[in-house]
Amino acid sequence: MIMGELITFENGKWKTPDYPQVAYIEGDGIGPEITHAAISVTNSAVKRAYNGKKKIEWIEILAGDKAYEVKGDRFPKESQELLQKYRVVLKGPLTTPVGGGWRSINVTIRMILDLYANIRPVKYINGLESPIKQPEKVDMIIFRENTDDLYRGIEWPYNSEGAKKVRDFLRKEMKVELEDDTGIGIKPMSKAKTFRIGRMAINYAIANGRKKVTIMHKGNVMKYTEGAFREWIYELAKEEFFERVITEEEVNQGISPQGKVILNDRIADNMFQQIIIRPEEYDVILAPNVNGDLISDAAGALIGNIGMLGGANVGDSGGMFEAVHGTAPKYAGKNVANPTGIIKGAELMLRFMGWVEAADMIERAILNSIRERKVTQDLARFMNVQPLGTKDYANELVNQIEKM
Numbered sequence: 001m002i003m004g005e006l007i008t009f010e011n012g013k014w015k016t017p018d019y020p021q022v023a024y025i026e027g028d029g030i031g032p033e034i035t036h037a038a039i040s041v042t043n044s045a046v047k048r049a050y051n052g053k054k055k056i057e058w059i060e061i062l063a064g065d066k067a068y069e070v071k072g073d074r075f076p077k078e079s080q081e082l083l084q085k086y087r088v089v090l091k092g093p094l095t096t097p098v099g100g101g102w103r104s105i106n107v108t109i110r111m112i113l114d115l116y117a118n119i120r121p122v123k124y125i126n127g128l129e130s131p132i133k134q135p136e137k138v139d140m141i142i143f144r145e146n147t148d149d150l151y152r153g154i155e156w157p158y159n160s161e162g163a164k165k166v167r168d169f170l171r172k173e174m175k176v177e178l179e180d181d182t183g184i185g186i187k188p189m190s191k192a193k194t195f196r197i198g199r200m201a202i203n204y205a206i207a208n209g210r211k212k213v214t215i216m217h218k219g220n221v222m223k224y225t226e227g228a229f230r231e232w233i234y235e236l237a238k239e240e241f242f243e244r245v246i247t248e249e250e251v252n253q254g255i256s257p258q259g260k261v262i263l264n265d266r267i268a269d270n271m272f273q274q275i276i277i278r279p280e281e282y283d284v285i286l287a288p289n290v291n292g293d294l295i296s297d298a299a300g301a302l303i304g305n306i307g308m309l310g311g312a313n314v315g316d317s318g319g320m321f322e323a324v325h326g327t328a329p330k331y332a333g334k335n336v337a338n339p340t341g342i343i344k345g346a347e348l349m350l351r352f353m354g355w356v357e358a359a360d361m362i363e364r365a366i367l368n369s370i371r372e373r374k375v376t377q378d379l380a381r382f383m384n385v386q387p388l389g390t391k392d393y394a395n396e397l398v399n400q401i402e403k404m
Helices: 031-050 065-071 077-086 105-113 161-174 191-207 226-240 248-252 268-277 289-302 340-353 356-371 377-383 390-402
Strands: 008-010 013-015 020-025 057-060 088-091 117-123 139-145 212-217 245-247 261-267 284-287 310-314 319-323
Touching: 020 031, 020 077, 031 088, 031 340, 031 356, 031 390, 077 088, 077 105, 088 105, 088 340, 105 319, 117 191, 117 289, 139 191, 139 289, 191 212, 191 226, 191 261, 191 284, 212 226, 212 268, 212 289, 226 245, 226 261, 245 248, 248 261, 261 268, 268 289, 284 289, 310 340, 319 340, 340 356, 356 390
Parallel strands: 020 057, 020 088, 088 319, 139 284, 212 261, 212 284, 245 261
Antiparallel strands: 008 013, 117 139, 117 310, 310 319
């Protein structure tokens, strides 16, 4: 029996052995069904692409409902230690309560592994029912800063001692008046963290032949956080990418952009109409944490089904790969959920591992199944065809891969 080895990282680059150990978290709701569907499709693609010379050893990490049932803790210490050991995880959706309850495990994983970049490709797939006239123009990659901003979770309820202390400090030291029933949240934004997400996005654009990077921000209002995010990206481009990047202002002044990536910026609220009425003008979108979260789902709606999207959360020494939808508990255990999102997450994982051949097979299998109208119920109702269950759809993708 061949024992798997850890994936390692050197200077931000992945070193993947032929038999890597990769962790997985089943997730809540529909999570177990779609996660195991993704694992079966991934295994098939790896076997077909490399004739058995490469293979993933999957290691389960308990989190969410399953961890609570077994350990009495939704994210026990031993799970966090395993996550730090393996550092690459395929994750099913996990429940995050609104307004109270436990803190997001998703955010905790990002912080533990310092997964500072949330990367979401959004590209129209022919055959999907889109709400816009020309969905084929949608082909964008969103880079969302993942560890800063309001999602750091630095906040206090309005009636807490913490909020009272912050209000008192602001009144006495900063001369800022706040009502006594004001909850407090802190919006930190770091220059170093902005530089590293900007560096990753610009390097991606250069390496993948993308033409434009657009900074999404609300710097006209939040001048020293989101406004600073904008200024720092321009500063980074000037310092580190001056030979490969040109600003939109320079292009407007008549300087040729030939062979260079154009860098521009747009106000956050305007971006929502921009990606609807002129999606072809947006290529790589670079945004702080909250804006990136919002624009990612909005962009996903343009292709007609957010359930078809996968996401990568990566840093310099780890990665978490997932679907971008939620747990959908009302469909749990019914064998009807569409697993494509987490399968696309697994595809992204393979690309970061350097196993591009297997990733390409998964991508082609999904396109072929949609073209042949062999789909789950969320797509079948628009195509007027009989739906496949979650397991049957995964089997169909495996069959498509085996024919390649």
